[in-house]
Amino acid sequence: MKQSGYLRKLLFSVVIGIIFSCQTKLPFSIEIKRVNPRVMVLNFLDVNVTAVKCKSGIILIDSNRSPRLMDELKQIIEKEFGRTDFRYVINTHGHSDHSGGNQLFPDSIIIAQENCPEYMHQNPANAIYGLWYPRNHLTELTTQLGEVAKGSPEYQKLQAEIKARQILLEDLESSYQVTVPSKTFRDSLIIETGGLTLKMLYVGNAHTNHDIVVFIPEEKLVVTGDLFNDYNSFGFPINKMVDAERLVSVIDVIL
Numbered sequence: 693m694k695q696s697g698y699l700r701k702l703l704f705s706v707v708i709g710i711i712f713s714c715q716t717k718l719p720f721s722i723e724i725k726r727v728n729p730r731v732m733v734l735n736f737l738d739v740n741v742t743a744v745k746c747k748s749g750i751i752l753i754d755s756n757r758s759p760r761l762m763d764e765l766k767q768i769i770e771k772e773f774g775r776t777d778f779r780y781v782i783n784t785h786g787h788s789d790h791s792g793g794n795q796l797f798p799d800s801i802i803i804a805q806e807n808c809p810e811y812m813h814q815n816p817a818n819a820i821y822g823l824w825y826p827r828n829h830l831t832e833l834t835t836q837l838g839e840v841a842k843g844s845p846e847y848q849k850l851q852a853e854i855k856a857r858q859i860l861l862e863d864l865e866s867s868y869q870v871t872v873p874s875k876t877f878r879d880s881l882i883i884e885t886g887g888l889t890l891k892m893l894y895v896g897n898a899h900t901n902h903d904i905v906v907f908i909p910e911e912k913l914v915v916t917g918d919l920f921n922d923y924n925s926f927g928f929p930i931n932k933m934v935d936a937e938r939l940v941s942v943i944d945v946i947l
């Protein structure tokens with residue numbers, strides 16, 4: 693009971709954050725949740741980027757889908773936080789929608805579980821099989837656009853998403869470079885920085901073979917990457933889970 697109460701408070705602290713959209717130079721908006729003055733979550737094209745401000749710099753958790761798209765988010769974070777010093781970039785896992793913007797942070801320490809670099813080298817987002825999904829998704833959206841009334845809100849929303857996904861595809865095809873983490877760990881890593889404790893815990897084989905959970909107790913913040921993703925999504929953890937015992941132990945540590 694005590695644990696579930698804590699979890700409720702934790703979730704509540706995330707949900708009550710101020711939600712607003714930011715219009716960018718590009719023809720689409722980005723949803724921003726300002727959890728508190730030090731924490732913001734940006735959702736763009738169905739994936740979250742979390743930014744935390746502390747005395748030693750900005751901690752970024754995941755780097756969205758591509759350098760150009762991440763650059764839009766980076767500029768918002770810099771403006772909102774009034775600083776540009778990204779000290780750490782943490783990848784919850786190496787899927788390109790969580791690590792595609794890594795190359796924008798050459799001066800930051802990029803952290804992930806030790807299996808992540810090999811995965812990223814073997815599954816580059818700009819390889820033919822890596823580009824299959826964004827190309828296919830773009831075709832599906834274009835088909836949907838032909839089925840809705842021109843000028844309707846849904847039409848305009850689809851148009852904006854198509855434009856964003858075209859930019860993503862162009863970016864992956866032209867300027868993307870695989871940028872693997874510079875610091876890795878096997879089971880867990882704890883970093884004390886600027887008054888915060890960054891606890892990173894390896895979950896075991898789940899959504900990928902290198903999923904981690906990031907826990908910042910001072911902010912009552914837990915970032916789980918794609919571990920608790922939608923049931924029908926690619927690589928949903930439960931049906932691939934081979935290390936449930938480890939996942940339970942990690943959740944236990946967090947709670």
Ligand SMILES: [Zn+2]
Pocket residue numbers: 785787790899918927
């Ligand atoms: Zn994923």
